[in-house]
Amino acid sequence: MYRIKGxxxxxxxxxxVWxxxxxxxxxxxxxxxxELGGNPVRQALAYDRPAVLAGQWWRLITANFVHSGWPHVLLDLSGLVLLWLLFGRTLGPLRFWIATLAGCxxxxLGVFFLSPDVEWYVGISGVLHTYWASGAxxxxARREWGGRWLLGFLVAKLAYERIWGPLPTSTWSIGGPILTIAHLYGAIMGVLLGMLWIAIDRRRAARLTPSRNRPSAQ
Incomplete structure (x- = not known):
C-alpha cells in the first residue's frame, strides 16, 4: 500500500467540483x-425529418446531444459551461434538468411543426437558450447582479439572428450553417419556464412570510 503526496x-x-x-x-x-461515436452515432440520433415521419420520434430529443463535428460540439459545450457558471446556482440541479428536457x-417539436422546411439538424445550442432565458x-426576479444585462443581451442576440442571421463568428467556428430558429424555440421555452418558476417562488415566499394582518393569538 502506498500514498502519493498530494x-x-x-x-x-x-x-x-463534482x-x-x-x-x-x-x-x-x-x-x-x-461525438466520439462519429458519423454512425450522429446519423442515428440526428433530427431527420423523413425518419421522424417514419416513426423515429426519439430524434426530436437526441438531436440536441449530437453535433456536426468537434468544432461544433466544443463551441456548444463552451457555451454550456459559461451558462452553468452564470446560472447554475440560480437554477439549481432540478430546474436545470427540467430546462434540459423542456428545451429539447x-x-x-418547434422545428418539426413550425419549420417543416428543415430536413436535418444537430446541436444543443437551442437548449442553451432555454437555460439562458430561464436563468436570466x-x-x-431575484435582483441578482447582471441579470438585466444578460437578459437584454439575449434579446439583442435573438433579434440580430432574426434580422441578419447567425453571428459571423459562430458560422466560422463550426464551418456550416446554424439553425437560428432553434435558438428562438429554446428561448421561448426558457421564458415560459422562468415565468412559471418566478410565480412558484413568489407563492412559496408568501406562504413562508407571516402575514402582518394576521391577528395574534389571545
Whole structure:
C-alpha cells in the first residue's frame, strides 16, 4: 500500500467540483461521448425529418446531444459551461434538468411543426437558450447582479439572428450553417419556464412570510 503526496488534495478538489457542477458535467460527458461515436452515432440520433415521419420520434430529443463535428460540439459545450457558471446556482440541479428536457422538446417539436422546411439538424445550442432565458429571468426576479444585462443581451442576440442571421463568428467556428430558429424555440421555452418558476417562488415566499394582518393569538 502506498500514498502519493498530494493525492488527497486532488481527490478533495475533484469531489468539490463534482458536487458543485455535476449536472453540467453529465451533459458535457454525454455530448463528448456521442461525438466520439462519429458519423454512425450522429446519423442515428440526428433530427431527420423523413425518419421522424417514419416513426423515429426519439430524434426530436437526441438531436440536441449530437453535433456536426468537434468544432461544433466544443463551441456548444463552451457555451454550456459559461451558462452553468452564470446560472447554475440560480437554477439549481432540478430546474436545470427540467430546462434540459423542456428545451429539447421545445426545439424538436418547434422545428418539426413550425419549420417543416428543415430536413436535418444537430446541436444543443437551442437548449442553451432555454437555460439562458430561464436563468436570466430568475436572476432579474431575484435582483441578482447582471441579470438585466444578460437578459437584454439575449434579446439583442435573438433579434440580430432574426434580422441578419447567425453571428459571423459562430458560422466560422463550426464551418456550416446554424439553425437560428432553434435558438428562438429554446428561448421561448426558457421564458415560459422562468415565468412559471418566478410565480412558484413568489407563492412559496408568501406562504413562508407571516402575514402582518394576521391577528395574534389571545
Amino acid at each position: 493525492s488527497d488534495g486532488w481527490k478533495s478538489l475533484i469531489e468539490r 458536487k458543485a457542477h455535476w449536472p453540467a458535467i453529465l451533459v458535457v460527458v454525454l455530448c463528448l461521448g456521442l 422538446v421545445a426545439v424538436g 429571468l430568475l436572476a432579474v
